[in-house]
Amino acid sequence: MVTDPNKATRKPRADSLRNRERLLAAAAEIFRAGGPEASLEAVARRAGVGIGTLYRHFPTREALFEAIYRREVEQLAGLAEALAKSEPPFRALRLWLHAGVRLTATKRGMLTALTLAIDKSSEIYAFSSAQLTLALGVLLRRASAAGEVRGDVEPEDVLQALVGLSLMGRQEDWETNVIRLVDIFVDGLRAAAPLPADAVAG
Known part of the structure; x- marks a missing residue:
């Protein structure tokens, strides 16, 4: 069976973009409400992703x-x-x-x-x-x-x-x-x- 070589890379990229958007939306809500002390762990939880995913998108x-x-x-x-x-x-x-x-x-x-x-x-x-x-x-x-x-x-x-x-x-x-x-x-x-x-x- 021949598979599309681009198919394997397409979904992870779409997932990555969705994760990034969820992280930004969650972080905006948390920092708007909680100030600079709001934790990055709280952002990851609100976005429904792991803390490692957050740091891959935003290292600092x-x-x-x-x-x-x-x-x-x-x-x-x-x-x-x-x-x-x-x-x-x-x-x-x-x-x-x-x-x-x-x-x-x-x-x-x-x-x-x-x-x-x-x-x-x-x-x-x-x-x-x-x-x-x-x-x-x-x-x-x-x-x-x-x-x-x-x-x-x-x-x-x-x-x-x-x-x-x-x-x-x-x-x-x-x-x-x-x-x-x-x-x-x-x-x-x-x-x-x-x-x-x-x-x-x-």
């Missing part, structure tokens, strides 16, 4: 953190495109920024180790900045074209405000409070209604 905690952050940045960038197709402009912007708070929640849980890893190279900074600036720019231009957002707002300004708001709180319910502050901030981006003609004349 820093490597795992960087992979989580990169994955969530990519998902957030993709969300902008999906929201632009499915939601009104201003609501799409608001929902995207709420999702940005959740990204920061994950980042807060692994901030120290992630910072140490990033210090070795600025590539992940450049990657995340480019991805998020581009994604947010799409939503801002769409909302501005619809007359719903001020035309002088740059994506870099909004991202800087989002990071500042997200990192300022330390209480347990900080995410709820930050989303409330983000809503206040977003409402402040609305385009001003034109003044009545008699007010301008006066």
Whole structure:
């Protein structure tokens, strides 16, 4: 019986990719909730794999953190495109920024180790900045074209405000409070209604 020589290698590769995705999803949940002390053993258990499988994919905690952050940045960038197709402009912007708070929640849980890893190279900074600036720019231009957002707002300004708001709180319910502050901030981006003609004349 002749067998396909590629068949033997195809399934392990698919399994490996599935394991990697399960590990990233599990780690994001655990580190978002538990902070930097959350164990790698807990990540492996949540993903349903052995600790050896985790280390084959991510030999260090820093490597795992960087992979989580990169994955969530990519998902957030993709969300902008999906929201632009499915939601009104201003609501799409608001929902995207709420999702940005959740990204920061994950980042807060692994901030120290992630910072140490990033210090070795600025590539992940450049990657995340480019991805998020581009994604947010799409939503801002769409909302501005619809007359719903001020035309002088740059994506870099909004991202800087989002990071500042997200990192300022330390209480347990900080995410709820930050989303409330983000809503206040977003409402402040609305385009001003034109003044009545008699007010301008006066």
